[in-house]
Amino acid sequence: MYKQLIKASLLSVTMVMFTACKDEDNGIGEGPGTSGPVTDVNDIEFGGSVPATYVFERNSETSISFSGQTARLAMNKEILGYFSVTSGKTASEVEAAFDHQAGALDFVDAGSLGLNDSSKSVKSKIAASDDLFGNDVVAGDAVKAVFSGYISSNASEVVVNKDNVAAAGSAGYVTNGSNTRYVSAKGLEYNQAFAKGSIGALIADQVLNNYLGSQRLSNSEYIAAHEAETLDGGNYTKLEHYFDEAYGYVYGDPSVDFESPVSYEGDAFLFKYITKVNSDTDFAGIQDQIFKAFKIGRAALVANDYDALNDAITVLQYQISKVMGVRAVYYLQAGKRALAAQDNATAFHDLSEGYGFVYSLQFTRNPETGAPYLSASEVTALIEKLEAGNGFWDLTDGTVLDEVSNTISAKFDFSTAEAAE
Amino acid sequence: MKNSIYLLVLACFFASCKTDASVEDCTNDSFNRGALLTNWADNIIIPSYDLYVSELSVVESASEDFIGNPDTVNLEVLRTAWMEAYNTWQNVSIYEIGQAEISRFRDYTNTYPLEVSVVEANISSGNYNLELSTNIEAQGLPALDYLVNGLGVTDAEIVAKYVSDGNATNYKKYLFDVVARLKSMATSVQEDWKGSYRGIFISNDCSSSTASLDKLTNDMIFNLEKVTRAGKIGIPIDFFGQPPVIAPEKVEALYKQNVSKELLIASIESSQDLFNGKHLNSETEGESLKSYLNELQIEAGGKLLSIVINDRYDAAIAQAETLDDDFYMGIQSDRAKYKITRDRIHSIIEVLKTNMISALGIKADYNDSDGD
Numbered sequence: 001m002y003k004q005l006i007k008a009s010l011l012s013v014t015m016v017m018f019t020a021c022k023d024e025d026n027g028i029g030e031g032p033g034t035s036g037p038v039t040d041v042n043d044i045e046f047g048g049s050v051p052a053t054y055v056f057e058r059n060s061e062t063s064i065s066f067s068g069q070t071a072r073l074a075m076n077k078e079i080l081g082y083f084s085v086t087s088g089k090t091a092s093e094v095e096a097a098f099d100h101q102a103g104a105l106d107f108v109d110a111g112s113l114g115l116n117d118s119s120k121s122v123k124s125k126i127a128a129s130d131d132l133f134g135n136d137v138v139a140g141d142a143v144k145a146v147f148s149g150y151i152s153s154n155a156s157e158v159v160v161n162k163d164n165v166a167a168a169g170s171a172g173y174v175t176n177g178s179n180t181r182y183v184s185a186k187g188l189e190y191n192q193a194f195a196k197g198s199i200g201a202l203i204a205d206q207v208l209n210n211y212l213g214s215q216r217l218s219n220s221e222y223i224a225a226h227e228a229e230t231l232d233g234g235n236y237t238k239l240e241h242y243f244d245e246a247y248g249y250v251y252g253d254p255s256v257d258f259e260s261p262v263s264y265e266g267d268a269f270l271f272k273y274i275t276k277v278n279s280d281t282d283f284a285g286i287q288d289q290i291f292k293a294f295k296i297g298r299a300a301l302v303a304n305d306y307d308a309l310n311d312a313i314t315v316l317q318y319q320i321s322k323v324m325g326v327r328a329v330y331y332l333q334a335g336k337r338a339l340a341a342q343d344n345a346t347a348f349h350d351l352s353e354g355y356g357f358v359y360s361l362q363f364t365r366n367p368e369t370g371a372p373y374l375s376a377s378e379v380t381a382l383i384e385k386l387e388a389g390n391g392f393w394d395l396t397d398g399t400v401l402d403e404v405s406n407t408i409s410a411k412f413d414f415s416t417a418e419a420a421e
Numbered sequence: 422m423k424n425s426i427y428l429l430v431l432a433c434f435f436a437s438c439k440t441d442a443s444v445e446d447c448t449n450d451s452f453n454r455g456a457l458l459t460n461w462a463d464n465i466i467i468p469s470y471d472l473y474v475s476e477l478s479v480v481e482s483a484s485e486d487f488i489g490n491p492d493t494v495n496l497e498v499l500r501t502a503w504m505e506a507y508n509t510w511q512n513v514s515i516y517e518i519g520q521a522e523i524s525r526f527r528d529y530t531n532t533y534p535l536e537v538s539v540v541e542a543n544i545s546s547g548n549y550n551l552e553l554s555t556n557i558e559a560q561g562l563p564a565l566d567y568l569v570n571g572l573g574v575t576d577a578e579i580v581a582k583y584v585s586d587g588n589a590t591n592y593k594k595y596l597f598d599v600v601a602r603l604k605s606m607a608t609s610v611q612e613d614w615k616g617s618y619r620g621i622f623i624s625n626d627c628s629s630s631t632a633s634l635d636k637l638t639n640d641m642i643f644n645l646e647k648v649t650r651a652g653k654i655g656i657p658i659d660f661f662g663q664p665p666v667i668a669p670e671k672v673e674a675l676y677k678q679n680v681s682k683e684l685l686i687a688s689i690e691s692s693q694d695l696f697n698g699k700h701l702n703s704e705t706e707g708e709s710l711k712s713y714l715n716e717l718q719i720e721a722g723g724k725l726l727s728i729v730i731n732d733r734y735d736a737a738i739a740q741a742e743t744l745d746d747d748f749y750m751g752i753q754s755d756r757a758k759y760k761i762t763r764d765r766i767h768s769i770i771e772v773l774k775t776n777m778i779s780a781l782g783i784k785a786d787y788n789d790s791d792g793d
Contacts, residue, residue, distance in 0.1 A: 102663040103664045134779075135775050135776065135779035136779075137772050137775040138776055141768070141771075
């Protein structure tokens with residue numbers, strides 16, 4: 001049964017093959033020769049029934065569990081609050097919350113989720129997917145260090161200068177009368193870099209490259225256990241749980257009606273931006289694409305229909321990646337317009353959000369290649385363009401912003417203009 | 422149709438690897454694994470066993486002198502000899518392969534904490550068999566620690582156990598038997614290496630789960646993870662405890678009490694030396710995991726991976742240097758410092774278990790859970 005699933009991961013498997021048999025030219029040419037992977041949820045062929053809501057049960061009890069994801073989303077939100085110049089938190093206190101250890105009193109935990117007692121942490125799952133980082137902890141550690149850097153730089157550069165007016169080359173605040181933004185010497189709001197960067201490094205990486213990745217879902221041992229309905233510490237098989245953990249990173253904020261997620265409520269991460277992109281007429285329907293793909297994928301898993309499961313996963317890879325690509329370009333273009341209007345407070349906020357989404361693109365997953373739409377080094381090159389010289393202060397003529405936007409949109413199948421407004 | 426293509430592709434993959442393995446070259450690269458194994462065997466492993474056995478001979482003669490004439494001077498000589506051997510043991514501990522693996526050499530030599538009640542019961546009955554696994558926690562270097570450091574507060578009190586105690590004769594006998602067992606196990610592993618095992622080890626130079634390089638690399642990582650990281654720090658500080666309940670009585674060399682740091686550092690350094698192929702007690706380096714990675718030009722984060730790995734070893738050792746000589750007291754006063762050291766050791770393990778073994782085509786032969 002699971003042979004079909006193998007094709008999903010054919011490319012990554014192929015990569016592994018080449019690593020394993022380096023000296024060999026084994027004659028493996030292109031991947032699938034016929035049509036490419038399914039990217040539209042309406043093209044998935046699945047004969048089974050799909051529930052109207054994300055409700056799956058075994059023996060009349062729910063088989064869904066993603067409390068770990070809910071906890072991490074809540075932790076991440078609190079950590080972001082700690083970036084505020086008035087939070088009173090030191091860099092080491094924020095870092096401790098980011099790298100939370102069970103029992104440490106790092107969180108207010110307004111939702112009573114048991115965050116302080118939890119053994120989960122945000123940092124441990126940053127750039128930690130099996131597929132992208134399973135063989136390269138050094139790369140994963142470098143990404144973790146970038147996020148820790150946002151925390152320490154926020155304290156050492158921004159918080160200490162909160163009462164100074166920012167200028168090219170000096171940190172402080174920028175204001176337009178209605179909004180005040182606290183920025184680095186390059187105009188960057190570190191909280192936005194952290195928030196939007198974690199949509200990729202935490203959420204997309206865990207969803208696309210870990211829980212829905214080939215190491216997990218193509219694992220023949222797990223598939224055999226799933227077909228034998230061997231339960232794994234709960235009312236679910238390991239594969240069901242992995243699938244739901246992916247789902248939980250998207251819809252697991254406690255304020256969200258996860259069975260029927262329509263509005264993002266208190267979510268501040270991926271789901272929020274799915275709905276934002278959905279409200280652009282150029283991308284209308286993307287919210288439904290993602291939710292339906294999750295539902296069909298989960299139903300297909302229950303039905304042991306690995307073809308349909310695989311198709312649902314490629315739809316999710318394509319659509320979720322696209323959300324981040326669109327949002328990166330959207331904010332860079334919004335920043336460009338605000339810079340032209342000489343509204344630096346608005347511009348730097350938009351550009352900071354864009355900066356975070358650009359960073360996130362290295363965690364996307366192109367279903368055609370099995371690799372991210374932009375590699376880590378391609379992303380680094382774009383980030384360097386945004387940070388060159390005095391950073392955002394130097395972007396006023398818009399040429400670099402267009403260049404970066406066009407580089408990104410060329411990797412996807414939308415135009416800069418479509419994403420821009 | 423589609424599916425059959427995938428199957429075909431997959432079949433090609435397995436076929437190509439298999440053919441490759443059975444014909445000319447049984448590894449996936451041009452590196453000479455035999456040269457590495459020869460360096461490990463001749464310049465590191467066998468010299469380490471030689472040194473360890475010779476140090477146990479010193480322990481043996483010192484214990485005979487002490488048994489013949491129990492006084493504080495002979496006690497101090499025996500104690501010094503024990504500590505020398507304990508230091509070298511940190512290196513030998515890694516090579517749990519061949520006869521060492523079969524005889525559970527590491528378990529019988531250095532399982533701690535010691536079960537003092539079993540030791541005392543054995544002594545008072547005078548009736549025990551140290552070859553039984555039920556006595557694993559009542560022998561080895563930890564039992565010797567107890568017998569030379571733990572029987573009394575002062576040296577005079579310790580000596581009295583061997584002179585005037587009602588069980589004095591049995592104490593002497595237990596000391597004698599613990600030393601004899603330590604030495605006989607070590608000697609049999611040493612002799613095996615110097616006999617047939619060296620050749621078996623070196624000629625098993627392919628790439629597979631049972632190949633020497635794959636196995637010993639796994640042993641090296643396992644030792645660093647379970648023996649160094651968990652045994653010496655993680656367990657005494659109750660790393661995973663929620664809330665942690667520290668267990669200072671679980672430190673290594675509990676009765677001597679001021680050598681835990683020295684033993685920890687020796688353990689990390691031995692691992693690093695094996696990685697670098699550094700000859701025992703010499704600055705010379707031969708073929709090793711380092712030279713293997715360098716030959717394949719493996720990089721991580723823009724640096725040679727071997728440099729990344731050595732940086733992590735160095736950082737762990739530097740952090741370990743900040744610890745107290747005496748972990749028993751130290752973890753009670755500043756657990757956090759120990760936790761940082763533990764995390765530094767963990768970061769070596771992570772890079773060995775991900776970047777290194779995947780670059781060399783070695784499969785981890787033990788697993789841990791992913792924490793979710």
